[in-house]
Amino acid sequence: MSTFDNPFDPDRNLRAGCACGQHRSAAEHDQAAAALHCEPVESEEKRYEGVVASAVMRAMFPQDVARRAFLKSVGASTALAALSQFFPLKTATEVFAATGAPEKKDLKVGFIPITCATPIIMAAPMGFYAKHGLNVEVVKTAGWAVIRDKTINKEYDAAHMLAPMPIAISLGLGANAIPFAVPAIENINGQGIVLATKHKDKRDPKDWKGLKFAIPFDYSMHNYLLRYYLAEHGIDPDTDVQLRSVPPPEMVANLRADNIDGFLAPDNICQRAIYDGVGFMHLLSKEIWDGHPCCSFAASKEFITTAPNSFAALTRSIVDATAYASKAENRKQIAEAIAPANYINAPVTVLEQVLTGTYADGLGGVKTDPKRVDFDPFPWQSFAVWMLTQMKRWGQIKGDVDYKAVAEQVYLATDTKKLMTEMGLSPPASAYKSFAVMGKNFDPAKPEDYVASFKIRKAS
Amino acid sequence: MTSSLRLRAGLVSIVLLAAFLGVWHLATRSTAPVATMSPEYAKLMGLTATQGKSAMPGPLDVGAKLWEHVKRPFYDNGPNDKGLGIQLGYSIARVGTGYLLAVLVAIPLGFLIGMSPLLSKALDPFIQVLKPISPLAWMPLALYTIKDSSVSAIFVIFICSIWPMLLNTVFGVASVRKEWINVARTLEVGTVRRAFTVILPAAAPTILTGMRISIGIAWLVIVAAEMLVGGTGIGYFVWNEWNNLSITNVIIAILLIGVVGMLLDQILARFTRMVTFPE
Numbered sequence: 001m002s003t004f005d006n007p008f009d010p011d012r013n014l015r016a017g018c019a020c021g022q023h024r025s026a027a028e029h030d031q032a033a034a035a036l037h038c039e040p041v042e043s044e045e046k047r048y049e050g051v052v053a054s055a056v057m058r059a060m061f062p063q064d065v066a067r068r069a070f071l072k073s074v075g076a077s078t079a080l081a082a083l084s085q086f087f088p089l090k091t092a093t094e095v096f097a098a099t100g101a102p103e104k105k106d107l108k109v110g111f112i113p114i115t116c117a118t119p120i121i122m123a124a125p126m127g128f129y130a131k132h133g134l135n136v137e138v139v140k141t142a143g144w145a146v147i148r149d150k151t152i153n154k155e156y157d158a159a160h161m162l163a164p165m166p167i168a169i170s171l172g173l174g175a176n177a178i179p180f181a182v183p184a185i186e187n188i189n190g191q192g193i194v195l196a197t198k199h200k201d202k203r204d205p206k207d208w209k210g211l212k213f214a215i216p217f218d219y220s221m222h223n224y225l226l227r228y229y230l231a232e233h234g235i236d237p238d239t240d241v242q243l244r245s246v247p248p249p250e251m252v253a254n255l256r257a258d259n260i261d262g263f264l265a266p267d268n269i270c271q272r273a274i275y276d277g278v279g280f281m282h283l284l285s286k287e288i289w290d291g292h293p294c295c296s297f298a299a300s301k302e303f304i305t306t307a308p309n310s311f312a313a314l315t316r317s318i319v320d321a322t323a324y325a326s327k328a329e330n331r332k333q334i335a336e337a338i339a340p341a342n343y344i345n346a347p348v349t350v351l352e353q354v355l356t357g358t359y360a361d362g363l364g365g366v367k368t369d370p371k372r373v374d375f376d377p378f379p380w381q382s383f384a385v386w387m388l389t390q391m392k393r394w395g396q397i398k399g400d401v402d403y404k405a406v407a408e409q410v411y412l413a414t415d416t417k418k419l420m421t422e423m424g425l426s427p428p429a430s431a432y433k434s435f436a437v438m439g440k441n442f443d444p445a446k447p448e449d450y451v452a453s454f455k456i457r458k459a460s
Numbered sequence: 461m462t463s464s465l466r467l468r469a470g471l472v473s474i475v476l477l478a479a480f481l482g483v484w485h486l487a488t489r490s491t492a493p494v495a496t497m498s499p500e501y502a503k504l505m506g507l508t509a510t511q512g513k514s515a516m517p518g519p520l521d522v523g524a525k526l527w528e529h530v531k532r533p534f535y536d537n538g539p540n541d542k543g544l545g546i547q548l549g550y551s552i553a554r555v556g557t558g559y560l561l562a563v564l565v566a567i568p569l570g571f572l573i574g575m576s577p578l579l580s581k582a583l584d585p586f587i588q589v590l591k592p593i594s595p596l597a598w599m600p601l602a603l604y605t606i607k608d609s610s611v612s613a614i615f616v617i618f619i620c621s622i623w624p625m626l627l628n629t630v631f632g633v634a635s636v637r638k639e640w641i642n643v644a645r646t647l648e649v650g651t652v653r654r655a656f657t658v659i660l661p662a663a664a665p666t667i668l669t670g671m672r673i674s675i676g677i678a679w680l681v682i683v684a685a686e687m688l689v690g691g692t693g694i695g696y697f698v699w700n701e702w703n704n705l706s707i708t709n710v711i712i713a714i715l716l717i718g719v720v721g722m723l724l725d726q727i728l729a730r731f732t733r734m735v736t737f738p739e
Contacts (some may be wrong), residue, residue: 113703140540142690153607249703277509342541345704353504360504364497
């Protein structure tokens with residue numbers, strides 16, 4: 001369930017049905033899509049109300065099934081009324097939208113030029129930061145290690161980071177342990193496995209022994225997803241193939257030069273390889289885990305505590321931008337806004353293909369998948385637990401981990417929690433949901449069992 | 461005779477350049493075979509894939525793009541997109557600062573070390589170890605300890621350009637002719653005065669040579685450093701255009717880096733000539 005969906009619709013489908021998973025049938029999906037296109041942009045207040053209500057509903061019913069049953073039995077309007085009785089949604093929405101004067105107006109936010117950063121980037125040219133009273137300079141950065149160091153050095157107030165990075169930094173993996181927090185996820189899906197064109201007949205991963213793959217960073221969803229995918233097909237990512245950490249911009253050049261056989265990389269890099277005729281799309285990351293997080297919006301705990309209002313305004317801007325980006329009809333406009341050299345610096349055609357989901361697959365076909373990349377800010381703590389299980393699985397973490405504690409420390413549903421405390425309510429103990437990766441269910445309550453259940457893993 | 465030699469050399473240079481441009485043009489003109497594709501698909505693909513255009517730009521593409529940059533060298537489209545003139549300005553300012561700091565440290569220090577054979581021998585192993593370290597190797601350490609990327613870039617220039625100057629100063633000071641120093645001593649010239657009126661002029665050509673080597677190194681370093689820390693400068697420009705796989709702009713940047721490097725070298729060469737003396 002996306003943060004921007006109506007949480008009071010008991011008929012919201014959980015899985016299956018149509019391509020996007022939100023409708024009961026393909027026909028209804030088409031109808032809804034058509035309707036969406038001419039629907040006027042909803043008011044901001046409405047949107048906040050939706051986000052807050054979603055968060056509350058989610059907190060009360062972490063399982064979609066339970067929520068559905070509840071709504072079915074009492075009806076949506078009764079549920080809303082009941083909920084409003086003891087949780088004043090209107091007030092909460094106002095508090096969420098209220099702008100305390102930001103302690104610091106001129107902020108610097110670092111980003112890596114990939115489409116994952118869309119909400120962070122577009123918020124500048126499209127005025128989302130300005131709307132929330134901030135003057136934000138978005139600064140392009142050369143690589144993940146540099147963005148980490150610059151954020152730790154406080155040259156950036158907040159930054160675009162790979163979803164596992166704030167966890168790794170907080171744990172002191174590959175960096176000094178500095179508490180970081182994630183108030184919002186940037187994008188879900190939106191990555192892909194691209195292979196060099198010469199491998200177009202090697203579509204079965206079982207034949208991939210000895211190939212060289214690039215990933216953007218060790219602490220990345222890309223690393224974990226590729227390893228997961230390979231391992232599920234019986235390939236040990238540590239011994240049967242070579243995985244190299246390569247900055248995204250260098251991936252296409254390396255693929256062309258035959259230095260690597262493929263990569264699991266963020267878009268627009270995947271589409272760029274196809275655009276330049278050097279590779280083809282083997283698989284969208286969505287097909288490994290639909291709805292997986294990729295990049296996050298992260299800030300140090302220090303910034304959050306010293307400038308809480310600035311931080312809240314930033315988070316509001318990002319949530320706002322994310323909401324705007326999650327609407328299919330806005331995507332073309334966004335592609336144009338973020339393409340110039342000042343931002344992503346890529347051909348508009350490439351960005352459009354990524355964002356609209358109608359893309360050339362590199363093998364002569366045109367494919368359509370509107371959910372190729374999507375935007376949903378809610379930082380599910382179960383995402384963090386999953387990442388921790390993979391860090392454990394591949395030996396990045398040695399010894400015991402308190403999965404829950406780390407997840408809750410780093411992945412804050414900060415605004416929601418702060419709000420609820422201000423309202424005199426005790427915040428929900430968890431923001432966990434279970435999901436399936438390649439058909440295998442993940443139960444965030446049993447991370448150790450999950451790690452142990454994999455045959456292929458690094459012996460600890 | 462010399463003027464005709466110069467003329468002939470100039471002619472050969474031009475012929476070589478023309479030959480190079482011609483070969484470049486021909487090599488990049490060739491089109492690779494193109495797979496047939498539906499128009500709908502072709503619309504989504506780049507020129508390399510649809511027209512078999514070489515991924516390497518030809519000299520005409522580069523020329524046209526260069527003209528665009530030359531026409532508006534100082535535009536500013538926000539923090540991540542500035543004109544080439546501004547980028548070069550940032551780079552030169554960084555190099556200037558780092559280099560100047562290196563001069564301020566290297567020459568006095570070199571003087572002291574050069575005047576004392578003991579120190580000279582004692583410090584030599586350290587200098588020899590530190591000298592060959594690549595700028596990129598210093599960068600993570602600098603970022604981590606200094607905690608400021610622009611200061612880190614300047615530090616890296618400083619640390620990389622200091623060694624040739626230091627070594628040359630030491631060498632120049634140590635190898636001032638004994639007779640001259642002895643003459644100064646006979647005339648009872650004080651130590652400070654001796655250093656400035658005898659040793660400095662005698663060692664100046666060697667010191668300037670060291671400075672000339674150093675400015676070359678500083679300019680080499682800045683591109684690497686800026687590619688890593690990003691933000692501004694010609695190195696960042698190269699990285700940003702590489703990011704966009706725009707080889708045309710990368711070639712333009714390479715050209716400009718070469719030209720600026722040459723100018724810096726020529727300036728130092730002129731200074732060297734000013735202090736050179738006939739023996």
